[in-house]
Amino acid sequence: MLTVEQNERLTRVGPGTPCGELMRRYWIPIAPFARLLEEPVQKVRVLGEDLVLYRNTKGGLGLIGDRCLHRRVDMKYGIPDENGLRCPYHGWLYGATGACLERPMELANAQFNDKLKGYPVEELGGLVFAYLGPLPAPALPRWDLFVWPNAVRQIAINVLDCNWLQCQENTGDPTHSVWAHGHMFKYELDKKGAGGRSEDATHTIHSRLEMGVGIKELYAKQTQYGMEKGIVYSKELGAKEDRVRKHSTVIFPFYTQTGTAGAPRSEYQIRVPMDDTHTLHICYQVYAGPPGVEAPRQDVVPWYAPPTVDADGKPILDYVLAQDAIVWVAQGAIVDRSQEKLGRTDVPIVLLRRQLDEQITLVEQGKAPMNFFPGQSPDMLHGSGKPPDDWTAPDWAKRRLSIGQAYRQKYHKGFAIDDVDRYGPAVPLVQDLHRRIEEAEIKALEEA
């Protein structure tokens, strides 16, 4: 548990707050680029600040304060111009730095130096990132899933009514899977009269329930870019074997990575603090083609907003992300950590909180926190600290069956049914990728 003061320190993200200042050292994803192609002017809320993101008519991006300096009209109704965004009321023009470049009906020589806020924005891997901290901005880190070649991608976006840290703490909590994605999933399917769905041996319920059997202890340790944690199993306690099961990779401060780059399916879950009580939850999903099979081309990475309630307004709970989201929100807007009773399964959460507190302290001391990259980012950064090797063996032809089977098992009979992916616009392309893999497999077998 934390004291009330410690809880405030780790959760509040507005300007001038300890965690807010830490967050202002990072590039923060604020919107899918594809959304800007549909609507070039959008209101965004990030770290407690109301801003307007726009794409000008030459394709340049800007992120500026949301209220026109003249008479406070919301710039979300602004009109994109060659050089910036114009207020719809009297046409004042603002550039990407927030400077007022033109006041059409004022005297041309009138001095006017006031400006709106203006923050740097950059696009990477189909996401628009913003930097709200002191300049010069660090490099935008090229985490591997954003830049992995030969892959199909899609981006799921949800706004959740709770503090970002509740979502991120979920990644320090491997055992929630047993209940939230095992027992609760089953309960939900049974209630709907869809219990038969869970009889399929590849349904996620089975592996989730098994995660709860034979647990000896949980472990957690710091890594170069975040932390590693997992579960130690004991045969003596009922597990199939003595083993250590590593859980998803944590990239500080708000990323969780499931699957490795190059895998049939991998994902970043990104917990973006919009303000103290709202989180922009981004699932950045990547389906890589194995060497020798070209993934279908995408001009832009599409986005989607997965449904969270049905036609009657009841929560939809028959996919994994929805199960996570409902328990995070059910903890309250900002969970009161002074009232918790932690147990042995919370060991990684304790480390996660300590790490966050230490990084906040570094910023308070005027030092650079973890994952702050001045200058240039390496071409590809691996959150686990090392390049993935599972799915990228150069002699994939030798492994073709296992790769093909893995794709089918992991996708056709797995995430496409059990998880949020099923709502995504890229599903037909992923299926096309699998068809290509199967064709390559058959060809390789014929030639063998």
Ligand code: FES
């Ligand atoms: S209120 Fe924006 S230009 Fe007048």
Ligand SMILES: [Fe+2]
């Ligand atoms: Fe979960």
